[in-house]
Amino acid sequence: MYMKHLLLLLISLSFTWVNGQTPAFPGAEGHGRYVTGGRGGEVYHVTSLNDNMSEQGTLRWALNQPSPKTILFKVSGTILLSSPLKINKGNVTIAGQSAPGDGICIGNHPVSVNANNVIVRYLRFRMGDGDLANADGSDAFGSRDYSDVIIDHCSISWSTDECASFYGMTNFTMQWCLISESLRLSGHSKGPHGYGGIWGGKNATFHHNLMAHHDSRTPRFGPAVSTQTEENVDYRNNVIYNWGGNGAYGGEAMNINIVNNFYKPGPATPNGAKRGRILAYDKKIDLSAGDGFYPINNQWGKLYVSGNVVDNSTSSGSDITHCNNATNNNWPYGIYNQIHSRYSISAAEKEQMKRAIPYEKGWVTTHSAINAYEKVLEHAGASLARDDHDSRIIEETRTGTAQFKGLSEHNGKSTETVDGVTINWKSVGYPHWGIIDSHYDIRPADAPVDWTPWPILNSAEARDDSDKDGMPDAWELAKGLDPNDPLDGKQATLDAEYTNLEMYLNSLVATITSDQYEGGVGGTTSLAPQTAAKISMHPNPATKQLTIAGHAPMRSITIYNQSGIDCQSQAANGQTTSALELTKLSPGIYFIRVNYENGATHTEKIIKR
Incomplete structure (x- = not known):
């Protein structure tokens, strides 16, 4: 029956890895x-x-x-x-x-x-x-x-x-x-x-x-x-x-x-x-x-x-x-x-x-x-x-300010002839706050004699790693691995997708990875309104069509294959339902994206067998 040939998997694309591919690391996107x-x-x-x-x-x-x-x-x-x-x-x-x-x-x-x-x-x-x-x-x-x-x-x-x-x-x-x-x-x-x-x-x-x-x-x-x-x-x-x-x-x-x-x-x-x-x-x-x-x-x-x-x-x-x-x-x-x-x-x-x-x-x-x-x-x-430089940039962005500006002697000049060569400095009206000319322009007025523009990055003691596989001994023991086996970092015994070494490296930034994507929507393009409106999909065995029912007036519907290629598109003209003809699609995995009149989008995954 046609129902068996079209299996709808209503899964958030944020957590869907197709064709057996594994992201470079958790949080790798694009x-x-x-x-x-x-x-x-x-x-x-x-x-x-x-x-x-x-x-x-x-x-x-x-x-x-x-x-x-x-x-x-x-x-x-x-x-x-x-x-x-x-x-x-x-x-x-x-x-x-x-x-x-x-x-x-x-x-x-x-x-x-x-x-x-x-x-x-x-x-x-x-x-x-x-x-x-x-x-x-x-x-x-x-x-x-x-x-x-x-x-x-x-x-x-x-x-x-x-x-x-x-x-x-x-x-x-x-x-x-x-x-x-x-x-x-x-x-x-x-x-x-x-x-x-x-x-x-x-x-x-x-x-x-x-x-x-x-x-x-x-x-x-x-x-x-x-x-x-x-x-x-x-x-x-x-x-x-x-x-x-x-x-x-x-x-x-x-x-x-x-x-x-x-x-x-x-x-x-x-x-x-x-x-x-x-x-x-x-x-x-x-x-x-x-x-x-x-x-x-x-x-x-x-x-x-x-x-x-x-x-x-x-x-x-x-x-x-x-x-x-x-x-x-x-x-x-x-x-x-x-x-x-x-x-x-x-x-x-x-x-x-x-x-x-x-x-x-x-x-x-x-x-x-x-x-x-x-x-x-x-x-x-x-x-x-975060080092001092990035912390300053973040604070300046948040407050709409800038602490430093360019200190070149050529600021304020248009053209200048030096040793017979005319140079256009294009700098009338400069300097501007935030636009510097040298990394030494950020030197504080009270900087010590040994000041350097590169922020101080203090090192801590490296954790013991007996087999030098990149995973600390204590972490390996906690995960049931052998700290004396130099090969177990290449193996994927802790997770089906990542090697054990990758699991350790990913764990170091797991909190950042989780926090940075909180509140976002995977598989959508625009958040206006804040959350994407969902859709319902209904296959029709008699007509071999798939009816899309939106929760708001729809502008268009597009079907993409796994490579992101547009396989089929049609206008919805503000309707809340629209029928798609799927007979020309070969068996495989596809993504159906609905674009709503209000600017929201929603994407669902289907498998045609």
Whole structure:
């Protein structure tokens, strides 16, 4: 009978892992959630804060060892690099939460992911501008044109270009990161910078991140040549504070969800319409046939925009109206009004930019924008042991303030000729509070002689680990494992999905993982109203149709396969019931998403046999 061929499993997608895939760790979400990293591989311990490839126990040495591997830390503190650090060997997990004490910071030079299948958690990347000869125009942490990467709970600051750029990525997630204080007049050869990041990719997710104190690119949605015709980005529940200059812009020919983000203007944010900026959308024009981006020449992308909030608490006068307008009407005030005046855009073109239903997001637990603001301030960054820098950034974001500003002698200047060379500093009206020029600009007035911008990270005594499998002896004994068996960390005897070593590493941050997603909704796209309206599904054996009954007027219904591909869509036209024809669907697992007229969504899983 038809009833036997259509088994409905009404299960919250927050807890559904399909096709036998295991998340990288509990709380891993988005398009990079199934990265395996170093699962089941060898364990290497970082025991020294030195930076020496030939010295066993350094991070650089550990990264150069064969993969798959998991890198753990038996020391806390700051690793001051002597040269850029590249993660060139994939199939690796770098577990910063394993450090005893206050955790790990990596400084002085940029760090990049140049490999596939990489997990990075609970680390700090604070580059600085102390060695511009070797780090001119560098990102503190970034990657481009790689796949299967997830960055979780990292703190990133003090870049001379962008703090955190990840684009051209495939199956990527950056989540719960704190990205702050890029350096504006730091000696970049191209002039003033101070940028947050370039973000994009083919199935790339950016959620629950904080960007604070950047002069521009918060973020710059950027296609890469490698992914320009397949860009699919989900951007939700991020908090953006104190943007200057252009703020968020770009998105040329990209497909982007912009959902439930929280924007808070600060002392560096311009007055006027930019106060309500969600995105200054753009396209590439007038490209020659030989240009690498010619395939997307003169093409707008499509955006799904919903539930974003622009906070008005730091504004006054007419700026309050700009914030309120953008909150109440995301599209006209946060998007359309931000597009450059050089474009003459018809009403029809505007409608073509607008996506009625969201793109596949890779299943992210979603909060309202206001709830996301609180969650991000509580948990973003290397929050297992927050350092003084992150604590200050959080407090400044919460209070709408900034303690420091740029101290470069070139602030206030336009052009200047030095040794016959004319330089455009573009700095009339600067400095602005929160936008610094060097990491040394944050030096307190009463700082001691031996002060350093890198926060002090105290180390604790590493726990005994007799067999060096990464799991402390006491923990192994408590779990019934053998502290003298070096192989049981690779086994999965405590859980069907994770190795015993992963179980230990996950336990170190279990409270944060649980708390950060509390109050969110899995498998939904917009929380307006706060909870998603549910649906009822009724198969009809005679007609081989599935009737969807909503609890409110429905706008549309879409069926996706496990890869997130849209297999079937139909308009519901405000009705509360709608019939789906399923005869063309092959046997397998599908997800049915209902989009309601009031902005709420709900998704259920079905198995067609």
